[in-house]
Amino acid sequence: MAEEIKKRTTYLSRGALKPRAYVGDGLKVTFRTLVRTTIHRPNTIQYPWETLVKPECYRGRPGITLETCIACSKCVKICPNKCIEMVPIDHPTLGKVKRPQVNVARCMMCGYCAEVCPTDAMIVTPEFELAAYTRSALMYDPIKLQHERKPGYIVHSPMVTPSEMKSGRTDSHDKGDMAIKDTVQLDSRKCISCARCSKTCPVGAITMTDTGELNPKTNKPVKKPVFDDNKCVSCEQCVDVCPKSCLSMKEAM
């Protein structure tokens, strides 16, 4: 095997210079290229008027579909340059909602925001001609960030869990699958039933339910949050907002 590979890759030896190589060989190559490129014209493209064909997965600036966005702030958390910010907008059909605004001047086009988006509202668009005269023109507010959708613009990174890989299962899970979803866990001893988590949840996966106990001081029923794991998008907003830090993320492994 090694001998065969060696024979196949043998590059011509270091060898001494042949007299004809002074001008002959190089000139032959350039002349052949000249003829070939002259026949197969044009070899370059006239850039501003015509552009190269880009694959659909090309990562330019991020784009968004306002209707499917649920304002979960996962893109804000993952952004390495912290160029995404949730801003309130007044949308004709959606009303007053929060949607991401991207500072494209700081964006490094890594595509993480589209990769973590649980509803695929965030996409990467092949738009790369982003030069502007002012910096404020590069601050893409949610309305300006909108872009048409194509299947290739959606970023998916299917994965398996380590336990499944050990057991030999080979089909990978897309985002949102229960098998790879991180879920929220409650430490009910610390919980003060403030219901901030259920108010902040973007998908309404948290409901405050009666535990059957009565508060001895006020004689009112004690309510604790219950998490619907199927609805949960693991955005961790409830974990961040909890005043007693009694919520934690349990990673699916």
Place this chain on the structure above:
Amino acid sequence: MTEMWVNMGPQHPFNHGLWNLRVKLDGEKVTDAEPVIGYLHRGWEKMVESRDYQQIIPMSDRLCYCSALTWSHVYVSAVENLMEVEVPERAQWIRVITIEIQRLASHLMWLAAVGTDLGSYTIFLYAMRERELFLDLLTNLTGARMTYNYMRIGGVRNDLPENFERDTLRACDLLEKRIKGEYYQLMDQNTPFRMRTIDTGVLSKEDAMNLGVTGPNMRGSGVDFDLRRDDPYEKYDEIDFEVCVEKEGDSFARYRVRMREMLVSCDIIRDAFKKIKEGPVRVKTPRNAPVGTAFAHVEDPRGESLMYVMGDGTNHPYRLKVRSPIFVTVSAAPKMCIGYKMADIPAIMGTVDMCVGETDR
């Protein structure tokens, strides 16, 4: 004639990037040399300490624009060693293929740079033309031309697109034909190129080993060492390939090592496509790394690159140390330059394949 110091850089036509080679001249002869680096220092190692493990991957792509994939690969390998993650087999094969494509692109970039250093604009255009083939392949695969953000902790981002194998094998065939034909006639058989590179910049075997020179520069000095063979990572232990060694140690030997390595990379890609199997490409990894240290070292196109990660139980590293191959190799510049004429310096340092982005970090 009195001796004098001449600054070649930080902005000089022969410099690939911002670094300064101070040379002491006696007439035209170089009697002393001193590389000065640090003009491109961005505080990379400190900067990444405030980012979590996933956010560092696009940062490590920015270390070197010629070989972004190998740098993100060495980073994710180090973190995988820290987290003790087992990568799926298909992901390992995809890593081997993409790293070798990246090596081809990087060596072609170097060939283009050497061409312009030595005044041959033809070879610059030819090498860039072939490099475009491989950048197009990686664009189809990852979605970006240079900063790929493709490696993930526990695998790679996505599976190979359709027709990727066919396109890659075609590009490899074409490159092999060009190296053995056009490049050989334009560079190896070119009298001015041979006169400028043969017997200039000789780095002896002892000096190369003592100064810590790695990669093609070391193999050009006759040291038979390649991390892909001697400390195999990913799937390199299942691939039989030739380690290119030239014993002369001059600029021409370093040139030939890289040209032969391109042919070997083509063979590795062909071999990997035969052995690749279906399966998952990414495994889920924990968010927080355990307390401890880990490192990974790989064979970069420029030499041995190493990353040392220190985890403190949170989701961002306590310390991340980068061992850059060119940072060490540039210390051999005085050994290579002393005794030759000043006009030889572009030919000598051009074949070293400087990349200042990773050197200064």
